[in-house]
Amino acid sequence: MNTAANFATPACAQGEILPSARKAGAVAGQCARVALMLASSVCLLACQTVQTTRSGAVGVERSQRMAISSERIDSEARQQYQQIIQLEQRKGRLNANPGQLARVRRITERIIPQTAVFRPEAPRWEWEVNVITSNDVNAWCMPGGKIAVYTGLIDKLNITDDELAAVLGHEIAHALREHARERASEQAGTQILANVIDIIGAAKGIQGAGKIASTGLQLGIGLPNSREHETEADRIGIELAARAGYNPQAAVVLWQKMAQVGGGQPLPFLSTHPAPGDRQNDLRAYAQRVMPLYEKSR
Numbered sequence: 001m002n003t004a005a006n007f008a009t010p011a012c013a014q015g016e017i018l019p020s021a022r023k024a025g026a027v028a029g030q031c032a033r034v035a036l037m038l039a040s041s042v043c044l045l046a047c048q049t050v051q052t053t054r055s056g057a058v059g060v061e062r063s064q065r066m067a068i069s070s071e072r073i074d075s076e077a078r079q080q081y082q083q084i085i086q087l088e089q090r091k092g093r094l095n096a097n098p099g100q101l102a103r104v105r106r107i108t109e110r111i112i113p114q115t116a117v118f119r120p121e122a123p124r125w126e127w128e129v130n131v132i133t134s135n136d137v138n139a140w141c142m143p144g145g146k147i148a149v150y151t152g153l154i155d156k157l158n159i160t161d162d163e164l165a166a167v168l169g170h171e172i173a174h175a176l177r178e179h180a181r182e183r184a185s186e187q188a189g190t191q192i193l194a195n196v197i198d199i200i201g202a203a204k205g206i207q208g209a210g211k212i213a214s215t216g217l218q219l220g221i222g223l224p225n226s227r228e229h230e231t232e233a234d235r236i237g238i239e240l241a242a243r244a245g246y247n248p249q250a251a252v253v254l255w256q257k258m259a260q261v262g263g264g265q266p267l268p269f270l271s272t273h274p275a276p277g278d279r280q281n282d283l284r285a286y287a288q289r290v291m292p293l294y295e296k297s298r
């Protein structure tokens with residue numbers, strides 16, 4: 001995979017050292033220093049600190065360090081999305097119920113214009129919304145606005161429009177905040193570190209030490225969300241739903257339903273969404289805060 005992180009691997013990392021123990025130590029030390037310098041300069045060149053979204057009424061403000069471009073993440077997501085959609089279509093599991101699809105699209109179409117509050121350009125993204133026939137209680141929005149809702153989420157939770165808006169708002173918020181890109185950037189940082197460990201490892205005769213330290217760069221799509229990302233998605237999602245005319249209190253009920261239907265079994269949705277104990281309180285407080293927006297939008 002061609003990434004900025006790969007630039008941190010100088011040629012001397014690939015095994016041309018170790019002609020003699022003493023010389024190897026000196027060369028490896030030099031290599032490690034070079035790698036560290038490269039790693040930090042790659043970050044200086046490639047990492048940028050950004051604010052992906054405006055703060056909105058819920059006041060989400062946190063600057064993010066990005067080492068990978070939006071374009072790269074979005075294009076990867078576009079390809080992955082297409083592959084998933086084509087596969088599901090071949091299996092006859094795509095948009096099998098026109099009524100369900102129309103319902104999900106209608107709610108999404110009301111939320112999308114509200115994204116302008118956080119990102120003025122977001123309503124013009126190439127949004128796509130599809131429903132996949134599956135028992136999984138799951139939904140996601142890939143970077144750039146590629147959405148999938150699983151029928152298990154709709155059927156098993158006997159989900160209301162307000163609750164569906166809460167799920168969609170939450171998932172769309174992850175995309176607006178570019179959380180996947182942020183996680184991928186963290187992984188890229190890990191990869192740079194792994195390269196340095198490889199070089200140090202090579203000096204000590206341990207091959208692939210860096211590989212043990214890191215399983216490599218992933219694009220942050222489908223990886224578990226951090227608690228911080230979850231809280232941001234909860235708050236922004238609640239505001240999006242409220243502005244679109246959906247009762248923000250539904251978010252509280254939604255997570256309760258999720259916990260119940262799980263019944264000790266790990267739900268795919270919850271496995272990528274760690275639910276902290278204080279989540280309910282946070283949802284309640286922020287739902288209250290955006291109630292005036294909901295009242296105004298009705």
Ligand SMILES: [Zn+2]
Pocket residue numbers: 170171174225229230233272273
């Ligand atoms: Zn989430």
